[in-house]
Amino acid sequence: MTTYAAFLRAVNVGGTGKLPMAELRAMCESIGFSNVRTYIASGNVVFESKLPERSVKAKLEACLATYAGKPVGVLVRTGAELAAVLAGNPFGSAAPNRTVAIFLDAPPPADTLDRVSGQQTEEIVLGAREIYVHYGEGMAHSKLNIPAAKTGTARNMNTVAKLVEWTAA
Template identity: 75%
Template sequence: MQTYVAFLRAVNVGGTGKLPMVELRAICERAGFGHVRTYVASGNVVFQSALPETKVKVTLERALEAYAGKPVGVMVRTGAELAAILEANPFSAAPPDRTVAIFLDAAPPADTLAKVSGSTTEEIALGKREIYVHYPEGIGRSKLKIAAARTGTARNMNTVAKLAEWTAE
């Protein structure tokens, strides 16, 4: 059994895409995943499955679409991948609540940094299937736009650290 973390995109943010975490847990359990736990109300779920990562993603996306009546984007990482993401954070000296990993399905395009707009004090670095961003003045004040992140979903490093801790249990 592999331990996975699934990050749902655009769930419980700004009054759209409401999904109670009790429902998310039930959806995951009905999909055959075990030891299901959710973390905060923004679509983070840790579970175990014998399925490979790609099958986990498809299974969860189909179940969520059946529930919501529309597609719900899901980014999936193994516990080991999440630990590596945390370890690779190039902004580890920055406050973790002002630093995010934007999870993507694939490697960020080579021209990602060239296509950034609205940047002021933000720092950006590319990971394997992530984009790291440090927002020194806070994410709420930022006008940063990263085209490659359009279909991804961001979590701050406090959340990443907690979920990495859960996957190691």
């Protein structure tokens, strides 16, 4: 069995995409995942499966599309991959609530940094299948636009650390 963390895009954000976490857990169990746990109401779920990552993603996205009546993006990492994201955080000394990993399905394109707009004091570093961003002055007034992140989803380092703890347990 492999322990995975899945991150849903646009769930319980801004009053749209409502999905009670109890229903997300039930969905995951209905498609054969075990030891399912959700973390905060923003679409974070940890579970075990014998399936490879691609199959986990496909099954979860299909189930969510049936529920929501539209596609719901899901980004998946194994526990080991998630631990590597946390260990690879280039802003480890910065406030974890002001640093995010934007999870992607594939490595960020080579021109990612060239295509960024609206950057002020934010710092950006590319990872394996992530984009790390440190919002030194917070996200509230940021105008940062990263086109390569359009299909990804961000989680702050507090959330990543908690899910690393859960996937290691």
